[in-house]
Amino acid sequence: MTDATPEFRDPDDLRRRAGVRGDPDRDQHFLVDDRVLDRLPSYLPEEADRSHVLEIGGGTGALTDRLLAAADRVTVVERDRDLAAFLREEFADEIEGGRLEILAGDALEVDLPPFTASVSNLPYGVSSEISFRLLPLGRPLVLMFQAEFADRMVAESGTAEYGRLSVSARHYADVQVVERIPPEAFDPQPRVESAVVRCAPRAPDYEVDDEAFFLRFVKALFTQRRKTVRNAIRNTAHISGIADADAVVAATDEDVLSRRPGELSPASFAALAQVARGASDIGPGQ
Numbered sequence: 221m222t223d224a225t226p227e228f229r230d231p232d233d234l235r236r237r238a239g240v241r242g243d244p245d246r247d248q249h250f251l252v253d254d255r256v257l258d259r260l261p262s263y264l265p266e267e268a269d270r271s272h273v274l275e276i277g278g279g280t281g282a283l284t285d286r287l288l289a290a291a292d293r294v295t296v297v298e299r300d301r302d303l304a305a306f307l308r309e310e311f312a313d314e315i316e317g318g319r320l321e322i323l324a325g326d327a328l329e330v331d332l333p334p335f336t337a338s339v340s341n342l343p344y345g346v347s348s349e350i351s352f353r354l355l356p357l358g359r360p361l362v363l364m365f366q367a368e369f370a371d372r373m374v375a376e377s378g379t380a381e382y383g384r385l386s387v388s389a390r391h392y393a394d395v396q397v398v399e400r401i402p403p404e405a406f407d408p409q410p411r412v413e414s415a416v417v418r419c420a421p422r423a424p425d426y427e428v429d430d431e432a433f434f435l436r437f438v439k440a441l442f443t444q445r446r447k448t449v450r451n452a453i454r455n456t457a458h459i460s461g462i463a464d465a466d467a468v469v470a471a472t473d474e475d476v477l478s479r480r481p482g483e484l485s486p487a488s489f490a491a492l493a494q495v496a497r498g499a500s501d502i503g504p505g506q
């Protein structure tokens with residue numbers, strides 16, 4: 221599996237052999253900086269199970285090559301049929317040896333295999349949807365995002381970047397920006413800086429009986445981020461499904477009600493959601 225001095229395929233050679241330039245309109249920004257490519261697998265938590273690593277968006281395979289050296293098995297999901305066909309040809313030996321599988325299809329739709337970890341340079345247009353497909357599965361993830369998205373994901377309460385994304389991601393994992401990547405590391409270059417986020421799964425330090433309600437409630441309150449929590453609860457009852465918003469307000473401390481949603485920690489949101497769930501008109505499991 222691992223080699224003391226592994227020789228990896230050159231990213232420029234891969235693109236030449238694939239005969240593609242990369243289409244930004246199809247979220248195709250290929251990593252061409254070898255040092256960045258080398259580092260990505262190393263950001264997995266040390267204890268991560270590397271027996272089956274999932275890569276979303278294989279492109280021309282520069283990262284796939286590194287993942288094959290770091291993992292026992294790799295599955296790649298690639299939506300572009302031509303790129304998927306190229307990967308099958310380029311990595312025919314690895315596929316033949318049972319160490320690599322290429323799934324041609326949309327990562328939002330394909331059945332994902334039971335992977336143990338994922339390292340992916342994500343298609344930025346669907347970063348959020350893919351992340352929230354992966355995070356609930358409770359596996360370690362190393363994901364490349366637009367830096368602005370990554371900053372919102374890891375933001376702490378009380379900061380301008382803190383929002384629904386920060387609370388929802390932290391519900392599933394400890395999240396941390398491990399490296400910022402300049403546009404020059406890609407070809408074609410994205411317009412903005414990128415960042416790598418490590419997601420280490422763990423149970424949250426609070427209890428929620430109804431996860432779907434909790435996430436919907438967080439989403440609802442952040443649609444009113446400039447309002448007080450009191451008004452946000454009242455104004456968004458139709459989104460969160462609360463039948464009696466006044467009862468939720470009456471059961472909540474003034475200290476919480478007078479703050480803005482962006483000032484509440486994830487645990488405070490969870491406590492509030494537990495109260496609100498009791499006053500919601502949606503039956504369990506719905």
Ligand SMILES: C[S@@+](CC[C@H](N)C(=O)[O-])C[C@H]1O[C@@H](n2cnc3c(N)ncnc32)[C@H](O)[C@@H]1O
Nearest residue numbers: 249250251277278279298299300326327341343
């Ligand atoms: C940012 S590129 C990364 C390519 C390669 N892993 C690299 O690092 O050079 C994203 C890749 O995802 C593919 N892609 C775009 N949307 C996708 C989707 N919904 N599902 C799966 N792959 C997708 C693109 O064709 C592209 O190859």
